[in-house]
Amino acid sequence: MTEAAAPAPVATVTRPRHTLWGDAWTRLRRNRLAIAGGSVIIVVALAAIFSPLITPYGFADQDLNSIMLGPTLAHPLGTDELGRDVLARLLYGARTSLAVGVFTQIIVVLIGLPLGAIAGAVGGRLDNMLMRFVDVMYAFPDILLIILLRAVFGGSIFMIFLAIGLVAWVNIARLTRGQVMSLKGRDFITAARVMGGSQRYVMLRHLVPNSLGPIIVVLTFNVPRAIFAEAALSYIGIGVRPPTPSWGAMIRDGYDLIFANSNLVLFPALSVGVLMLAFTFLGDGLRDALDPRLRR
Amino acid sequence: MGEDVVVRVAGLAMHFPITSGLFLQRKIGLVKAVDGVSFAVRKGETLGLVGESGCGKTTVGKCVLQLYRPTSGSVFFEGQDLCRMSEGQLRQVRPRMQLIFQDPGESLDPRFTAADIVGEPMWIQGKAQGPAYRERIAELLSIVGLAPYMADRYPHEFSGGQRQRLGVARALALEPTFIVCDEPVSALDVSIQAQIINLLDDLQQKYGIAYLFIAHDLSVVRHLSDRVAVMYLGKIAEIAGRDALYQEPLHPYTQALLSAVPIPDPAVEAKRVPIILKGEVPSPINPPSGCVFHPRCPKAFGPCPTVVPVLADVSQDHQVSCLLYPPSWPPSAPP
Numbered sequence: 082m083t084e085a086a087a088p089a090p091v092a093t094v095t096r097p098r099h100t101l102w103g104d105a106w107t108r109l110r111r112n113r114l115a116i117a118g119g120s121v122i123i124v125v126a127l128a129a130i131f132s133p134l135i136t137p138y139g140f141a142d143q144d145l146n147s148i149m150l151g152p153t154l155a156h157p158l159g160t161d162e163l164g165r166d167v168l169a170r171l172l173y174g175a176r177t178s179l180a181v182g183v184f185t186q187i188i189v190v191l192i193g194l195p196l197g198a199i200a201g202a203v204g205g206r207l208d209n210m211l212m213r214f215v216d217v218m219y220a221f222p223d224i225l226l227i228i229l230l231r232a233v234f235g236g237s238i239f240m241i242f243l244a245i246g247l248v249a250w251v252n253i254a255r256l257t258r259g260q261v262m263s264l265k266g267r268d269f270i271t272a273a274r275v276m277g278g279s280q281r282y283v284m285l286r287h288l289v290p291n292s293l294g295p296i297i298v299v300l301t302f303n304v305p306r307a308i309f310a311e312a313a314l315s316y317i318g319i320g321v322r323p324p325t326p327s328w329g330a331m332i333r334d335g336y337d338l339i340f341a342n343s344n345l346v347l348f349p350a351l352s353v354g355v356l357m358l359a360f361t362f363l364g365d366g367l368r369d370a371l372d373p374r375l376r377r
Numbered sequence: 378m379g380e381d382v383v384v385r386v387a388g389l390a391m392h393f394p395i396t397s398g399l400f401l402q403r404k405i406g407l408v409k410a411v412d413g414v415s416f417a418v419r420k421g422e423t424l425g426l427v428g429e430s431g432c433g434k435t436t437v438g439k440c441v442l443q444l445y446r447p448t449s450g451s452v453f454f455e456g457q458d459l460c461r462m463s464e465g466q467l468r469q470v471r472p473r474m475q476l477i478f479q480d481p482g483e484s485l486d487p488r489f490t491a492a493d494i495v496g497e498p499m500w501i502q503g504k505a506q507g508p509a510y511r512e513r514i515a516e517l518l519s520i521v522g523l524a525p526y527m528a529d530r531y532p533h534e535f536s537g538g539q540r541q542r543l544g545v546a547r548a549l550a551l552e553p554t555f556i557v558c559d560e561p562v563s564a565l566d567v568s569i570q571a572q573i574i575n576l577l578d579d580l581q582q583k584y585g586i587a588y589l590f591i592a593h594d595l596s597v598v599r600h601l602s603d604r605v606a607v608m609y610l611g612k613i614a615e616i617a618g619r620d621a622l623y624q625e626p627l628h629p630y631t632q633a634l635l636s637a638v639p640i641p642d643p644a645v646e647a648k649r650v651p652i653i654l655k656g657e658v659p660s661p662i663n664p665p666s667g668c669v670f671h672p673r674c675p676k677a678f679g680p681c682p683t684v685v686p687v688l689a690d691v692s693q694d695h696q697v698s699c700l701l702y703p704p705s706w707p708p709s710a711p712p
Contacts, residue, residue, distance in 0.1 A: 269484050269486040290488055
């Protein structure tokens, strides 16, 4: 037993380095649901990236000799009314859905985080003006605004990201502002000012990094909402253009044929549900992992 | 006085407006947290600042460091009036005047390691280059009695006393000439209090730093201070050398405060007669007329509710603001 060896001198005692993100990762790993959620997301992402390797069919390949099939060996999830392989469409559709989920959040962060941080840190009249603007954005019906933006900016997929991102940033702006305001009065912020730190320095080095935990959690929760928003847009016909598949568009198309071949609705709906749950579990796990009060 | 004064505060006032209304923000009152405070801190000395909770001690400290911009009055630091400086100019001066906080846990960024915390002042001032930076951090840690191998730890891995040592190390990093200690030991255990007080004392001996030591613990202040100022309701009641103040307090408020301090010797303690003040501290929104202490003062007499006393020399280096002493009478209303 090595424990029986002579005690090492105190000064050479080493211990594993604990970083805050490292600690959070350790806690996250203990959370099975979160890890399961993360795994599902990674699997879906890999499947979306490598879909040409998984299925021999293209998402727009029509085979009018084999329409509306149930699951067979050639078509594991069957085919739709144009003879397109449902698995292929589902895999390629994952690209759209994941891209919507991730890119909208990038737009949300790019707009919401700086605005919220500035409003919270500067305060006063600027804060008032920015937050009243956020209120107006918040009060405006989301779908209506998206339809408007779609009408103005046209139909490319990036415009979908932009439209959904432009309605979703208000939450992050409010959250960031609240975080920054609650941190602003803490002594370590005063300490940084006493040392001669400028407002910009204090914001970037102290206020924003310390606000990040809850923001990451909310972003994770936002991803499934964005995916669902895209599905809803596709459902009412202003999402991605056919034949590009998205899960929402597939549900809409399958809905008309639900009595003829319910698989057409079932599989994309299941996929949306599973992915949303995966993000929700991951977000839940992140919230627990990033909460410093649980630190051990 | 003169040459050897580090900080001179003259007529300092800090009034916080009370506003109401969502849009128009009408002013409906003023909290006179600090109202006409004057004192000086000499090089390498400790001025203790004592008073009850809410009397404005901390506000004075924050005004001196310009964390609040005072409503009126001046704060001269090394001869320059800080109240007339812009934020940019202040940033040039800030390295030489630092602050030690009451709650050591609150004052350290939880995402910074000990090395980051101690090195941050140098970082901000652009003095964080090369191996000298790392060496300076190790030096600062050892000055305050922490081991260099602790440099990579986070605040939550330290005890309260160690955290306060980190706070002290950070304050020392830029070699200040003046430190405001805002109740630096009141959040600590008694044994740890002694360690931190001795540390502060040693540092003053070694580096000649002047302290404005804000506290409500009279024994701690007695141990550490060269001179002591007593505050009541935003004003200074009495300033004197430590021994003069503790042995011969002149202001009735100081007398009452000191009579409340327990004495370790049981025989003497048995004879201690505490002066019990009537009532509560009045609100600084609507302070009493005349001498602010008169409604609670056991020695109040005729003119107290009408005449505002001024802080004046009663004897050598002993200033009092009380109408019992003729120098305190304002020139407009001689006794």
